[in-house]
Amino acid sequence: MQQPVRLTYLFLSFVASAWILVPTEVSRAVEPLTFERDIRPVFKAYCLDCHGGVEKLSGNLDLRLARFGKQGGDSGPAIVPGNAAGSLLIERMKSGEMPPGEKKVPADKIAIVEQWIASGAATLRDEPERLAPGLEITPEERAYWFFQPLKRPEPPAVGTTASGTPTGLVRTPVDAFVLARLQSAGLQFAPEADRLTLIRRVAFDLTGLPPTPGEISTYIADQAPDAYEKMVDRYLQSPQYGERWARHWLDVAGYADSEGNGNEDTIRPFAYKFRDYVIRSLNADKPFDQFIIEQLAGDELVPLPWNNLQPEQIEKLVATGFLKMSVDGTTTGGVDEALASNQVVGDTLKIVSSSLLGLTVGCAQCHDHKYDPVSQADYFRLRAIFEPALDPSHWRRPGQRLISLYTDADRAKAAAVDAAAQTLQVDFNAKQAKFIAEALEKELLKHPEDLRDKLREAFNTPGDKRTEEQKKLLADRPSVNINPGVLYQYNKGAADELTKDQEVINAKRAEKPVEDFVSVTNEIPGTVPVTQLFHRGDYRQPKHPVSPGDLTIASTNGGRFEIPEKDASLPTSGRRLAWA
Template sequence: MRILAVPTLLIGLLPSLSTAAPPALTFERDVRAIFKAHCFECHGDTDKLKGGLDLRLKRFLIAGGESGASIVVGKPGESLLIERVTTGEMPPGKDSKKLTPGQIAVLRKWIATGASTVRPEPKTLGRGFQFTEDDREFWAFQPVRRPQPPTVREAGRIRNPVDLFIQSQLEAAGHGLAGSAARPTLLRRATFDLLGLPPTPAQQRRFLADTAAGAWERLIDRLLASPHYGERWGRHWLDAAGYADSEGVTNTDPQRKWAWKYRDWVIAGHNADRPWNRFLVEQLAGDELVKLPYQNLTAEQIRLLTATGFLRTAPDGTAGSNNVANRNQVIAETLKVVSTAILGLTVGCAQCHNHRYDPIPQVDYYRLRAIFEPALNVARWKKPGGRLISLYTDDNKSEAAKIEGEAKKIDAERTGKQNVFIQQTFDKEVAKLPEAIRKKAREARKTAAKKRTPEQLALLKKFPSLNVSAGSLYLYDQKAANTLKAIAKRATDLRATKPEQTYIRVLTEDSGAVPVTKVFFRGDINQPREPVTPSDLSILAVTTTAPVELPANDKAITSTGRRLAWAKRLTDGQHPLVTRVIVNRSWMHHFGRGLAPTPGDLGTLGIRPTHPRLLDWLATEFIRQGWSLKQLHRLLMTS
């Protein structure tokens, strides 16, 4: 826990570690990203190049297109490329698509300094989207390999391998580990870090009185065993998942009545230290682990179905406006949640076109969408209220019917006594009338209201006390009214003992035709093009040996099995992103900044990890420790 101050120190060291002259500009590192973001849609990742110009390689720039060479190496002033981007002629369209002065300066300097490349360019390059060597070599897409912890000169204060990685870089910069804090300070840090609460007086007394070896480790174990741990650390996942108690759409912002059940599921999972691989599988495909029909559910089945609340966190406005555009937006937001929380990538940027920065072609976005579309079927859409499962069992129904039967007996008792009390009160009021009209008064009361004669109506109006009813009985006989009220309360109290009708918010698949997912041209739902099959990101097939294709329909289970297959792929221990993402998020929530400082974007626009070897060591150690978050916390807190 000594290293709590280290990340800030390391951040301050970064400039001192890079005092050498900046490297020369290269096409791959500096220029290609500009072209990919602003130009490749017309002059690169397309089968039909506009003006015959391809900007994907330096030699293509020199060759140029229909207007001639795009660059003259060493002479930016004579380069057509610089002329076109400086005048604003290219890229065409809105100002938001234009290159910034800084980007133009990069292009100008690159040309002036020789238009360098990092490596020899490929002899051939096919049309359309192609992965480059830089794409293939990007750190986040490489398999996670366990590095050997480094050796250090000063090993006397090393407590576990985490310290070795930190100490190694500190020594390279002429520094060392921060000193140990005072015990009261350590206690306060630990309780806030793991529980989000200050230490109680009892915790203070117990820890400060424990001076034996292992006192710190025993404190950490006690804190991890606290129910407040799940509340503290479950919140971090709920934030990543976009959890909210309301839909987050329109001015009405309708409440999600049963959303809290997923929140409690997350908290319970953290407290139980449910292995992270299982934690993810259940959220992505818990329904595919439960057999239909979803009736008379066991506690375990309820738990699995509740987990799919993760896929219900996206804002959903279809309860108010159930049009195709809003349905599509729910799917898009769901993919955004999944990709940023689990993959640490901005996959949503490929919805309308190839990703401007990461190696994610547009078709990959729709391949991922195909995994979820059987449950988010636009053609057979369910509004939020239709995505609930009742937890009422047959036993609940039988018990409720039995209770209702007893309550109706009490109702009958009350009705009988009420009639008696009303009749008694009426007789008392009639007795107060002149004897000559008593008979007429009784006849008027017995006559149905619509059949009363004018004479009867006049009589009842003249003597309103003859209109005694259940609602006015208390005016004449308070004791009788209180008796009836007590009987009614017995019925109400009895009905209150019925099993409560509760629900869970879920994502499930309907049986029947499976929707065909198609690529939307420019992301336009009204322009569907070629169909796609479900799969993981294509770049992962290039950088790893793991299979990418997923089953289109698993006949062994009642659903398509797509989400379950993908979830198993994510958690097989071979995926390059999943463990890096959660380990990095955990580091961030302990120390305020991730080893990779952009936890939701490990792609090319994100900030590269300051300690990539430590990140990968932690990712492999996380798997070795059974995907246990508590073990990861223990490791970091005892370093």
């Protein structure tokens, strides 16, 4: 059985792979300029917003293919092969007429296009007669190393004997790649570090802390062949390992303890639980796929209703805090909630795409991405995966996403405690009223007999219903205004007795289980919004519905991974779970 990729291995591999993934300069013979490799990227960055990836072509000129440029538009052929000076495209670029606006094509880019036309406007392959609307993903874009499936390359044959046995230089496949790169530059490994240096490096790398004197002594005294491995394992098993390395993922997720909404900057009282979830996951060496699935769709892994939640279920719900780390301006009073909620969705997609896809797709919210093969349709297909949970049309502010962790047993105990405390409170109130009444009668004896009934009536009348005469009567005789706070001045024994009774009530109420909460990114069951593609990214200008889907460039063999509109087996849409 294939073992799951563990978080510890993955995070440490990121560090080691930095040696392997450093790009190298590869010299190649000068090749003729071609449309696909050299010119289309220029057109995509500066021209195709008006002359390609739009429903209505400006001037009926399409520059998605060299063939289309040669055919031209309303003004005639834009490209005349072999005649750069006679090509309208070069004329408009050099004059600054095109593209409109402040962003012009740099002179070095114009020179490349000019050279390409002068040399015959070559293409790498035959072009089709027509294209479907929108920007196509070219074979060159698909062939780019970033979009290739992961492979396990054979380690270079370095640091080995003639029979292939590793020497002391190469102990792991990573060593072979590093050594090969060093040797290509005429370098070798540095001398092996002494034990004190090694343990300092490991301790700082894995925990961010220096080794203790005891740890140093233990390692130096251990003469076993696997002393180094055991020392590394000890640090991997320490709580500080998760605390140190969780910071990297929390940075990627945009972790913050407040909403970041301007001057108010509302506190997120339960955000720390997501932070602790990441730390626990690293210290538990959780499989990486499980780690990601829980953060994207942990709520869809926990059956409804969410009563009597078990610790492992709470863990999955806490994980969805990953999708609530963006700045949320909807907590600010007087804010345009439609604008602010759509901004939250956009920022969340930035976090998801940059952390999991290695792409910043935000540009495609308004138009096809100028540099990466991400269309606006792709962007909104991706948004459709998350919109059921982050639905601006049924927006829920952070406080509305809290789930109580009370169990049925907690609720029963809380009800019993409340009932017992209420019984004690009723008795307390009656005793207090009796003591105050007794104190009042004693105090009334100090006033003229003809005023006693009036004072008693004024005292017993609720404050908001007293007449002006009654208010004045009591104001002129403040000693009659007896309340619990001053009862000790009239009857200290009674006040002390009430204090003890109140302590009993408080102790009883303290028996009530504390109600804890968790902030969850989840969907409202039975509510699946329709995601619309927005004209220029403006939520006030929806154009047409889009279905959920992955980025086209992420598809393999020309096929697209299908994400259901609604998973019939779940009360939710199931889109995030399918994508995860």
